[in-house]
Amino acid sequence: MKRLFFLLITFLFISISNNAQTVGGSIMIGSPQGDFRTNVDRLGYGLHLHGTLWAPGKERPFTVGLNIGYMVYGEVSERRPLSEFIPDVTVEVNRTNNLANFHLLFQVSPFTGTVRPYIEGLIGGAYIFTTSDVKSTSTQLTFAESTNWDDFTWSYGAGGGLLFLISKELGEVKDLYLDLKARYIYGTEAQYLTEDDVRVVGGRVLYFPRKSKTDLLSFHIGVVAYF
DSSP, X not given: OHHHHHHHHHHHHHHHHHHOSEEEEEEEEEEEOTHHHHHOOSOEEEEEEEEESSOOOSSSOEEEEEEEEEEEEEEEEEEEEEETTEXXXXXXXXXXXXXXXXXXXXXXXXXXXXXXXXXXXXXXXXXXXXXXXXXXXXXXXXXXXXXXXXXXXXXXXXXXXXXXXXXXXXTTEEEEEEEEEEXXXXXXXXXXXXXXXXXXXXXXXXXXXXXXXXXXXXXXXXXXXXX
């Protein structure tokens, strides 16, 4: 089922890349909800991109497309000895907790003009994972990295927002809008790590993953181009 989902996402991504009539991007702040918030009591930050196969309007007030997002929900940076045999050389170890989601997007926007309200629905999944990298403290170049933990969760949700017209007739862009929106995403159970769930004991790394649903409330600000 997961493989079929990713094949569908890949096919839709290729179709939208070649035929997109609206393309948008936003920066976002994510607030974990429910049991997810109990384990991750902090705000995340990230980016979202989306495209639709046609621009919604009065004659055809709905559209379909694809939304892809990435959020960091936790991070730790430490200085450690390079190894127990070379304790006098220190390196910077960075561990990042990440969530990447992939959603089919259904948007309804029957309005035109300088201010365009819309609502949307999303269904898809999320890849939640923790990575670590090692950098030189002098050059800040990464010379080793690894994925410590990962899991997949299905998700669905809804949102709404307002488009404010910024400019018209910018080359191939017919209309350019400022996009303000909020979304609530319901995520199924997943196992994941937080900043407190990785411990180094006697030269060994121990993981203590949490398990919960992965509901998320997010707020976005970005731009949308209509072609």
